[in-house]
Amino acid sequence: MSFAETQLKNLQTPALVLDEAKMMRNIQRLAKQVDGLGVSLRPHLKTVKSTEISRRLLTDGSGPATVSTLIEAEVFAEAGVKDIIYAVGITPQKLDRVAAIRSKGCDLAVVLDSVAQAHAVADASARLGLAIPALIELDCDGHRSGVVPGDPVLLEIGRVLHDGASELRGVLTHAGESYEIQGRHGHEIFTEQERDAAVQSANALQDAGMPCPVVSVGSTPTAHSARKLDGVTEVRAGVYAFFDLVQAGIGVCDLDDIALSVLTTVLGHQHQKGWIIVDSGWMALSQDRGTANQRIDQGYGVVCDEAGQMIPDLIVIKANQEHGIIARRPGSEGKLPALPLGTRLRILPNHACAMAAQFTEYNVIPADHEADLCVWPRFGGW
Known part of the structure; x- marks a missing residue:
């Protein structure tokens, strides 16, 4: 884990997180393709x-x-x-x-x-x-x-x-x-x-x-x-x-290429339903369901741990305004992972444009692993 990733613990959630190293890899990939x-x-x-x-x-x-x-x-x-x-x-x-x-x-x-x-x-x-x-x-x-x-x-x-x-x-x-x-x-x-x-x-x-x-x-x-x-x-x-889950779903990128995520915090559980409740609903994740008609429906986003590593078969199955409901993917087997109150998670976007539009700043994990977490402003409007 980089120094900046350890600083994610200090952020209020939900927060928009950008992995600069992944972003630059994506940028350079297409620049090389088009130049050729x-x-x-x-x-x-x-x-x-x-x-x-x-x-x-x-x-x-x-x-x-x-x-x-x-x-x-x-x-x-x-x-x-x-x-x-x-x-x-x-x-x-x-x-x-x-x-x-x-x-x-x-x-x-x-x-x-x-x-x-x-x-x-x-x-x-x-x-x-x-x-x-x-x-x-x-x-x-x-x-x-x-x-x-x-x-x-x-x-x-x-x-x-x-x-x-x-x-x-x-x-x-x-x-x-x-x-x-x-x-x-x-x-x-x-x-x-x-x-x-x-x-x-x-x-x-x-x-x-x-x-x-x-x-x-x-x-x-x-x-x-x-x-x-x-x-x-x-x-x-x-x-x-x-990149995002839609692009991964149609084979343009891999899940590991997705540079954007929302940092969220576990606020509760509905154990009898197999639900984990987090503080990121559609106001943070957007209501985009772009993967709904793809071979793999990713719900409202794929769930990762705080370091950005995907947790197998865990997705956001429902999004209210400020509540996200996490559960195992329909049809998957196994127990729900133990994610106690206060656990930090990161949610990958169905549609990066829509997720980013919910926020006014990026919390950037620099490509330099020794550098501090930094903030880049983001604007909206027409």
């Missing part, structure tokens, strides 16, 4: 929401980066990130705020998938006297938003942006359905769907005489399984810095 494919990596900062972590994720701490809220764009731009894509469909009411961020020296681009949005961006660009760059979002797998490749509206949107006062920056897609597929082979199929949708659409724009300098793809599963990315310029991914 000859494209750039544009990490998504929505998971971490921390300037301390962004400096470790981004090249020279300055980008490129992806965000999902404008407050992320504002905070990271203030911290020196100069190249950001706001990867949620833009609305007209947000464009003045986008322009304000750009006016401070950050190249912030927006994403859209309709002619109406394109007109809004072009009109705002003309009104404000600056060219707001936009990427056209593509639907590569029916997961969510985006223009279906081959739909003539792609060129119509591109023409509005290119001929107006705005800037057509490129195309962007996200294989969100890859989260529903287990195993590298399945993820490779989605990787090729992403690539094909993006490259086909980029070629269509260019054949019509319009620019497409950015061809952006990415999800954590497809980024890790990509073998070739011909025609792509960049890859986006976010949860890989921490």
Whole structure:
């Protein structure tokens, strides 16, 4: 146990704990993978929401980066990130705020998938006297938003942006359905769907005489399984810095790669029911049940001891607002371990983004085993 891990005993619970060594191993793994494919990596900062972590994720701490809220764009731009894509469909009411961020020296681009949005961006660009760059979002797998490749509206949107006062920056897609597929082979199929949708659409724009300098793809599963990315310029991914039980369940990482956990304390027992009660409910763990439809349902999180070692077949089976109920996994055999009042435990997240969102700071176990436990601020909001 490192010196910092011994200091966990002094924390009030629930507390968010981050293992820096595991995080850095995860960051370096994907950086090496993407570099080997000859494209750039544009990490998504929505998971971490921390300037301390962004400096470790981004090249020279300055980008490129992806965000999902404008407050992320504002905070990271203030911290020196100069190249950001706001990867949620833009609305007209947000464009003045986008322009304000750009006016401070950050190249912030927006994403859209309709002619109406394109007109809004072009009109705002003309009104404000600056060219707001936009990427056209593509639907590569029916997961969510985006223009279906081959739909003539792609060129119509591109023409509005290119001929107006705005800037057509490129195309962007996200294989969100890859989260529903287990195993590298399945993820490779989605990787090729992403690539094909993006490259086909980029070629269509260019054949019509319009620019497409950015061809952006990415999800954590497809980024890790990509073998070739011909025609792509960049890859986006976010949860890989921490990983979680969903990613482990679909084979992208191992349980030992998960860098994030919630420190909790045993507050009571229901012996006749086989329950251990802890002081971390859904306000700490979140209500995410992302593993419910996977081969192994991890409940509301996998239970580890205070040092982060998994306790076999022990999960959080139920989460009330401030109470978590721990029990043996359904179908498992053996006795409930003796975990008396005051015992400290750590809970691994189903969804790292959702768990982290419950807290305002990370309690960081440094990679240097001789260093003190440290605190890195985390922000929220929109």
